[in-house]
Amino acid sequence: MIGSRASSGVRDGASVLxxxxxxxxTLIVLAVVxxxxxxxxxxxxxxxxPHRAETITVxxxxxxxxxxGAYGFCRLEYSHTGASYFAEGYIVELDRKNFELLADGKPxxxxxxxxxxxxxxxxxxxxxxxxxxxxxxxxxxxxxxxxEFEYDMTVYVSYLPAGPIALAVFACAYAVDRWMVxxxxxxxxxxxxxVPLTTKRRMIQVIVVLVLMPVALVYAFEILxxxxxxxxxxxxxxxxxxxxxxxxxxxxxxxxxxxxxxxPEDVLADLAHRLRVSRYxxxxxxxxxxxxxxxxxxxxxxxxxxxxGTLVSFQMDATPTGWVLIFIxxxxxxxxxxxxxxxxxxxxxxxxxxxxxxVIPRMSQMPIPSFxxxxxDAKAVLIDSLAEGRRLASExxxxxxxxxxxxxxxxxxxxxxxxxxxxxxxxxxxSQFLEGPERIVVTIVxxxxxxxxxxxxxxxxxxxxxxxxLAEIKAWRGRxxxxxxxxxxxxxxxxxxxxxxxxxxDSYRELPKWLKARSKGGAxxxxxxxxxxxxxxxxxxGLALYGVFQLGTGNLPVGGLFxxxxxxxxxxxxxxxxxxxxxxxxxSKTVSDxxxxxxxxxxxxxxxxxxxx
Amino acid sequence: xPTELEPLDRPDLYVVARLLERLWREEKPMxxxxxxxxxxxxxxxxxxxxxxxxxxxxxxxxxSADGHERLLLTPKGQEAYRKLVQWINEVIHERxxxx
Numbered sequence: 001m002i003g004s005r006a007s008s009g010v011r012d013g014a015s016v017l018x019x020x021x022x023x024x025x026t027l028i029v030l031a032v033v034x035x036x037x038x039x040x041x042x043x044x045x046x047x048x049x050p051h052r053a054e055t056i057t058v059x060x061x062x063x064x065x066x067x068x069g070a071y072g073f074c075r076l077e078y079s080h081t082g083a084s085y086f087a088e089g090y091i092v093e094l095d096r097k098n099f100e101l102l103a104d105g106k107p108x109x110x111x112x113x114x115x116x117x118x119x120x121x122x123x124x125x126x127x128x129x130x131x132x133x134x135x136x137x138x139x140x141x142x143x144x145x146x147x148e149f150e151y152d153m154t155v156y157v158s159y160l161p162a163g164p165i166a167l168a169v170f171a172c173a174y175a176v177d178r179w180m181v182x183x184x185x186x187x188x189x190x191x192x193x194x195v196p197l198t199t200k201r202r203m204i205q206v207i208v209v210l211v212l213m214p215v216a217l218v219y220a221f222e223i224l225x226x227x228x229x230x231x232x233x234x235x236x237x238x239x240x241x242x243x244x245x246x247x248x249x250x251x252x253x254x255x256x257x258x259x260x261x262x263x264p265e266d267v268l269a270d271l272a273h274r275l276r277v278s279r280y281x282x283x284x285x286x287x288x289x290x291x292x293x294x295x296x297x298x299x300x301x302x303x304x305x306x307x308x309g310t311l312v313s314f315q316m317d318a319t320p321t322g323w324v325l326i327f328i329x330x331x332x333x334x335x336x337x338x339x340x341x342x343x344x345x346x347x348x349x350x351x352x353x354x355x356x357x358x359v360i361p362r363m364s365q366m367p368i369p370s371f372x373x374x375x376x377d378a379k380a381v382l383i384d385s386l387a388e389g390r391r392l393a394s395e396x397x398x399x400x401x402x403x404x405x406x407x408x409x410x411x412x413x414x415x416x417x418x419x420x421x422x423x424x425x426x427x428x429x430x431s432q433f434l435e436g437p438e439r440i441v442v443t444i445v446x447x448x449x450x451x452x453x454x455x456x457x458x459x460x461x462x463x464x465x466x467x468x469x470l471a472e473i474k475a476w477r478g479r480x481x482x483x484x485x486x487x488x489x490x491x492x493x494x495x496x497x498x499x500x501x502x503x504x505x506d507s508y509r510e511l512p513k514w515l516k517a518r519s520k521g522g523a524x525x526x527x528x529x530x531x532x533x534x535x536x537x538x539x540x541x542g543l544a545l546y547g548v549f550q551l552g553t554g555n556l557p558v559g560g561l562f563x564x565x566x567x568x569x570x571x572x573x574x575x576x577x578x579x580x581x582x583x584x585x586x587x588s589k590t591v592s593d594x595x596x597x598x599x600x601x602x603x604x605x606x607x608x609x610x611x612x613x
Numbered sequence: 614x615p616t617e618l619e620p621l622d623r624p625d626l627y628v629v630a631r632l633l634e635r636l637w638r639e640e641k642p643m644x645x646x647x648x649x650x651x652x653x654x655x656x657x658x659x660x661x662x663x664x665x666x667x668x669x670x671x672x673x674x675x676x677s678a679d680g681h682e683r684l685l686l687t688p689k690g691q692e693a694y695r696k697l698v699q700w701i702n703e704v705i706h707e708r709x710x711x712x
Binding site: 378381382384385498499500501502504505508602603605606607609610611613 | 623626627629630631634635637669670671691694695696697699700701
């Protein structure tokens, strides 16, 4: 089978596994597991404060402070008892900045306040994010007082050990990888030529700056933020914000690669051809080439005319899967911003490695045939057609698969919604004739039966409609890859089997389907529109919830207003979606109409040409 | 005695392209039997195609010392194949420009 040969084929005479720009995934998975386990273990043992009890005595016009730093996610519980009836004091919870203001005798803001005195006692429990907390017992009276203070803090995950652990684990993983390479158990194929490692080294320096930048920014925010704002600007805001700044800079950075001769168009066309010969997925865009490096990483290659020739530069890029990872991290702000940051920096490094090891040698190969010469070469043209077809098939496959996965998630969410609605309806409907545990059981059963029925029906429909499409596009991709493999490698050719020309001509018939599938890629074809819809939907949820709450408490004007605004926004989202859908349908129809009969016309034109030879 | 071949009225583009491509890949003249396997048509049909292509100067026959007849792509055949390939390539790029 040609397809199977292609899948185990070679690039540049080396194994597909273990390119220099490719990573050792096993080691990465082990490193991530080690970071997660190590961070939790260290957080629980070193940062947690097991139950402690102490008697705190505070002198008049004085205070006693207790510092707790979790820098992550924890459970904190504290309580106080035993204050005398005449004690004139209070307990405040402060962040570092406001604690310093209190210490200096200046006005400050607090996040928690509780009066002591009149024999009072209290308990406070927090679950969730906590950066730093100063619990300060203040005595405003003229005589000292004492309280029994007990506290207990369990830190589950702390950012503070996570950083050093990540560095240590990745250093170990890198050392192990080098050791495996030196032992020969992991093959790194030679590049096309020997090139100095300047690009990779320069990138490592840039990455070091991008790693240190958030740390500096967190401290800068700490120093520059006014006291009144510092309550809102805890480490949970400043750290993700700093990481976001680092991410944005990394996404927009462009790096000079090489100065070459020739027009920018010819240089990019040459490069695209050479990379396609090596069976990379190359997508020519208006002003750059986008080359897929792995399932998540990609690189943008640009060429610009300068006085001394043409300057080739590169910029990191990501595949739709890569962008999903990055955007999920960014949208889940506090919790997963470090994930998005790590993915971006890693992609940046891979882009540099690819530019260094794969792009530079291809640009140094001489002589570079001119574009016109290549046009005259049937083999080069065949490779070009096959590579283009393979790219479109791959992108169509990714789009269909992405839509399939999205639909799967939406079906599960819809089933959960149906469960909730049916449960609420059956709860109220059964109020007349059922009560107690029977009513609960009936509610759950009605909700579960309805939602499971919907889910199973939806999933069967989804699998039956999508799987054949996926299988068909995958088979086409395999055929094109097989033909491309045959054209780009020197192998013994079988006499039977379809010709590359047939594969190209047949794939031409499939192009409208692939373009249509690709245009339905939704979020990543028009990210701006989809993220706008996402944010509005999120706003609707908040407004509607608040509106319902206000209506429930009898505040009809406010509840009605919020609910009304939510409904207007529902209309806006729906209108945006309908507009997008109409646009897609029109484009699909145009493409289908244009393509209809085109294949037959082309074929008859070619046959007419042959008859006239 | 070889039978008289009925001339091809409307040659199939795929078969012609398959024959042209297979010969185009071979640096040396190719055995007829091997080419017939590549063409994926029966021997009678294959002979009609070879005859049609020979008449138009796309391929030429060459008798070897071993008595086997071999086929070779002519410069005109090479040009015809290149033109077909370039044609479809241009159309694909025209259709998918900016996509």
